[in-house]
Amino acid sequence: MIESKDLKITDVSTVDGQMVSIDIDTLPKLPIIDEKPFPWKPFTEEQKANTACILDDVCVLNIPMPKTHEEEEELVNKFLTGMRKLFKKENNWTFLPMLETSMDTCVQCNSCSEACHLYECSGQHEMYRPNYRSEIFRRIYKQYVKKEPLAKWRYGDMDLNWKTVARLAELSYRCNLCRRCAQVCPIGVDNGLLARELRKLFSQEMGIYPPELHQKGTMNQLKVGSSTGMTPNVVQDNVSFIDEDYSEITGVGIETPFDKEGADIMLIHNAGEIMAWPENIAAFSLIFNEAGLSWTLSSDACAYDGVNYGVFYDDAQTARLALAHMQAAKKLGVKKIVIGECGHAHKALTVIADRVIPYEYQVPRESCYVTLRDIVMSGKLKLDPSRNNFPVTLHDPCNIVRLMGIVEPQREILRKIAPMFREMPHHGVDNFCCGGGSGFAIMTRNNIEAWRGNISGRKKFQQICAAFADCMGPETKKYICAPCSNCKGQIREILEHNDMYNKHSFAYAGLVELIVNCMENVKPGFIHWECDEEE
Amino acid sequence: MAEITYKDKSFEVDEDGFLLKFDDWCPEWMEFVKESEGITDITADHQKILDFLQDYYKKNGIAPMVRILSKNTGYKLKEVYELFPSGPGKGACKMAGLPKPTGCV
Numbered sequence: 015m016i017e018s019k020d021l022k023i024t025d026v027s028t029v030d031g032q033m034v035s036i037d038i039d040t041l042p043k044l045p046i047i048d049e050k051p052f053p054w055k056p057f058t059e060e061q062k063a064n065t066a067c068i069l070d071d072v073c074v075l076n077i078p079m080p081k082t083h084e085e086e087e088e089l090v091n092k093f094l095t096g097m098r099k100l101f102k103k104e105n106n107w108t109f110l111p112m113l114e115t116s117m118d119t120c121v122q123c124n125s126c127s128e129a130c131h132l133y134e135c136s137g138q139h140e141m142y143r144p145n146y147r148s149e150i151f152r153r154i155y156k157q158y159v160k161k162e163p164l165a166k167w168r169y170g171d172m173d174l175n176w177k178t179v180a181r182l183a184e185l186s187y188r189c190n191l192c193r194r195c196a197q198v199c200p201i202g203v204d205n206g207l208l209a210r211e212l213r214k215l216f217s218q219e220m221g222i223y224p225p226e227l228h229q230k231g232t233m234n235q236l237k238v239g240s241s242t243g244m245t246p247n248v249v250q251d252n253v254s255f256i257d258e259d260y261s262e263i264t265g266v267g268i269e270t271p272f273d274k275e276g277a278d279i280m281l282i283h284n285a286g287e288i289m290a291w292p293e294n295i296a297a298f299s300l301i302f303n304e305a306g307l308s309w310t311l312s313s314d315a316c317a318y319d320g321v322n323y324g325v326f327y328d329d330a331q332t333a334r335l336a337l338a339h340m341q342a343a344k345k346l347g348v349k350k351i352v353i354g355e356c357g358h359a360h361k362a363l364t365v366i367a368d369r370v371i372p373y374e375y376q377v378p379r380e381s382c383y384v385t386l387r388d389i390v391m392s393g394k395l396k397l398d399p400s401r402n403n404f405p406v407t408l409h410d411p412c413n414i415v416r417l418m419g420i421v422e423p424q425r426e427i428l429r430k431i432a433p434m435f436r437e438m439p440h441h442g443v444d445n446f447c448c449g450g451g452s453g454f455a456i457m458t459r460n461n462i463e464a465w466r467g468n469i470s471g472r473k474k475f476q477q478i479c480a481a482f483a484d485c486m487g488p489e490t491k492k493y494i495c496a497p498c499s500n501c502k503g504q505i506r507e508i509l510e511h512n513d514m515y516n517k518h519s520f521a522y523a524g525l526v527e528l529i530v531n532c533m534e535n536v537k538p539g540f541i542h543w544e545c546d547e548e549e
Numbered sequence: 550m551a552e553i554t555y556k557d558k559s560f561e562v563d564e565d566g567f568l569l570k571f572d573d574w575c576p577e578w579m580e581f582v583k584e585s586e587g588i589t590d591i592t593a594d595h596q597k598i599l600d601f602l603q604d605y606y607k608k609n610g611i612a613p614m615v616r617i618l619s620k621n622t623g624y625k626l627k628e629v630y631e632l633f634p635s636g637p638g639k640g641a642c643k644m645a646g647l648p649k650p651t652g653c654v
Contacts, residue, residue, distance in 0.1 A: 226651070230651040230652075231651070231652070234651060234652075238610070240652065241651055241652035241653070242611065242650070242651060242652035242653075242654060243610060243611040243650075243651055243652070244611055245609070245610065245611075247609075248609050248610075248611060252614055252617070255614070255616070255617055255620075256614075256616075259616055259620070284653050285652060285653075286652045286653030286654045287653075288614070289614055289650070289652070289654045290615075290653075290654040292614060292616060319652070321652060321653060356653070455653065456651075456652070456653060456654075458565055459563075459564035459565055460564060499653040500653055503653060503654070
C-alpha cells in the first residue's frame with residue numbers, strides 16, 4: 015500500500031491490490047468532543063478474490079474481479095465507449111457544456127482541496143484531493159477520447175487498463191457531490207459534476223451502481239411506487255395511522271388530504287419520513303391545515319415519494335422519476351408542487367428537472383422552506399416562541415442551500431420562533447455536507463458506515479459541537495434543525511454512535527417540528543428528546 | 550452476498566446479514582439470529598413481535614412503521630429495544646426474516 019505523501023496519479027493503473035489505507039488513529043482529532051472511531055473491517059480473502067476492492071478500505075460498487083484477459087479488456091472497452099458517448103451532445107444532452115468546461119479549464123491551483131471536508135477529515139490524504147479523481151479523468155479524456163497531439167507529454171501519461179477503470183469507478187464514490195469545491199474554484203471547475211458524470215457513465219453504459227441507489231432505489235420506486243417499498247395502499251394506510259396517532263399526541267385533529275383535484279398545492283414528501291420520522295409528516299399536515307392552505311398529497315405511484323436517487327448516478331432514471339412527479343401534479347391540476355424537507359428531491363425536481371423535462375410537462379415547483387416562511391410570517395399561526403427555549407442550530411442541506419441559494423427563508427423562521435438560535439461556524443452557502451450526501455446515508459456495507467463515521471461525517475459533527483460549545487453536557491437540551499431526510503439519517507448515526515443523546519442531550523429533526531413545538535393550540539412537548547423517559 | 554450455514558441449514562444473506570428470501574425463514578434462522586443478537590431465550594414477548602412483523606410483511610410486502618408495531622403489539626419502543634438489543638429493524642425484522650429496509654429511512 016502507498017503512503018499519502020508518495021501517492022501519484024498514475025498509481026491507479028500500476029499498483030496491485032488495495033492501493034491506500036487510511037489509518038484512523040492518525041486522523042486529526044476534533045476539538046470539543048471525544049469521538050468514538052469506527053474501526054475498519056478488513057476485507058475477507060473471498061472478497062479480495064472476487065471483487066475489485068482495490069482502492070482503499072471501502073468498497074461501494076463490488077465490481078466483479080475480472081478473471082481473464084478478455085474480461086479485463088471488456089471492462090476497458092466498455093468504459094472507453096461510454097467515455098466517448100459522454101462527450102457527444104447526442105448522447106449527453108444534459109451536462110455536456112459544464113463537463114467540457116470542467117475538463118478543459120483547470121489550472122491546477124488546487125483551491126478545491128482546502129474546501130473539501132473529505133480532504134480535511136482524511137488527514138489531507140492525497141487521494142481525497144478533489145482534483146485527484148478529476149485529473150485521472152482528464153488525462154484519459156485528452157489522451158484517449160480527444161486524442162490531443164502530445165497529450166501524454168503535455169498532461170502526463172495515463173495507462174488505461176482494468177485497474178484504472180475499477181479504481182476510477184470507486185473514486186467517483188469517494189465524493190459527497192456537495193460541490194463546495196466548485197464554489198471556491200476561481201474558474202468554475204465543478205469536481206462534483208465530474209464525479210457525477212463518471213457515476214453516470216458507469217451506470218448507463220456498464221450497469222455498475224450501488225444497489226441501494228439502483229435496484230433498491232430507483233427501480234424499486236418505478237416498480238412499486240416508492241424507494242421504501244410502500245405501495246399506494248400502504249402509504250395511505252400509514253398516513254392515516256399518522257393522522258390518528260398525532261391527533262392524539264397534539265390534541266389537534268389532523269387530516270391529511272390525498273388526491274384532492276384542483277388543490278393549489280401538491281406536497282411531495284420524501285417517503286422515508288413516513289416510515290422513519292412520522293412526526294415530520296404530521297407537522298406538515300398540521301401547519302398546512304392550520305394556515306388554511308388548499309393542498310393535497312398524491313397517491314399515484316412515485317408521486318408520494320419525492321425521492322429521486324437518479325440525481326446521484328443516472329440521467330435516464332432521474333428523468334423517469336421527475337416526469338412521474340410532474341405527471342401526477344398535472345393530473346391533479348394543482349398550481350404548484352411543494353417539495354418537502356428533502357435536499358436531493360429539491361435538486362431533482364427543480365434545477366435538474368428544468369434541464370431534463372420539456373417545458374410543456376413542467377409544473378411550477380417551490381421549496382417548502384419558502385412556503386413555510388410565508389406561513390410563519392403571515393401571522394396565521396398562533397406561536398409562542400418561549401416554548402422553544404433551548405439552543406437550536408441549523409444544518410444547511412447542500413442541495414437546497416448552496417445549489418439553489420435558498421439561504422434566508424429558513425433563517426427568518428428560526429429568528430422568529432427559536433430565541434436561542436445560533437449558527438454553525440460555517441453556514442449558509444459555506445456549509446459543510448452532513449457526510450451522507452449523494453446517497454451514502456443509506457449505505458452501510460463494506461465499511462461505508464465506518465467511512466461516514468471516520469471521514470465524511472466528522473466535519474459536520476465538529477460543526478454541530480462547535481455551535482453548542484457553550485452548553486455541552488447533559489444539563490442543557492439542544493436541537494439540531496436538519497430539514498432534509500438524508501442529512502437526518504447521517505446525523506442520527508453520528509449522534510447514536512457517540513451516545514450524544516444521553517451524554518449531551520441532543521435531539522435532531524426538521525424545521526416543521528420546531529414550528530409545531532411552539533404552536534399555542536398544540537399540546538406542549540411535540541419535540542421528543544431521547545434523554546427523556548419514554549412516554 | 551454471502552451464505553450462512555447453521556444447524557445443517559444454509560441461508561443466503563445480504564452484506565448486512567438480512568435474509569435475501571423471506572421464504573427461507575425457518576426456526577433455525579431465528580436461533581441463529583438469537584445467538585448473534587445475544588438474546589438468551591425467545592419469550593412470548595419476542596414471539597408476539599415476530600409474529601406481527603411476519604403477518605404485516607406477508608400482507609404489505611414491507612416492514613411496518615415502528616409506531617404501528619408499538620400500537621399493535623403494545624410494546625413501547627424502549628421495550629422493543631430491551632427485547633431486541635439492535636432495535637426493531639436490525640434486530641426484530643432481521644430475526645423475522647424481513648429484508649433490510651430500503652429508501653431514506
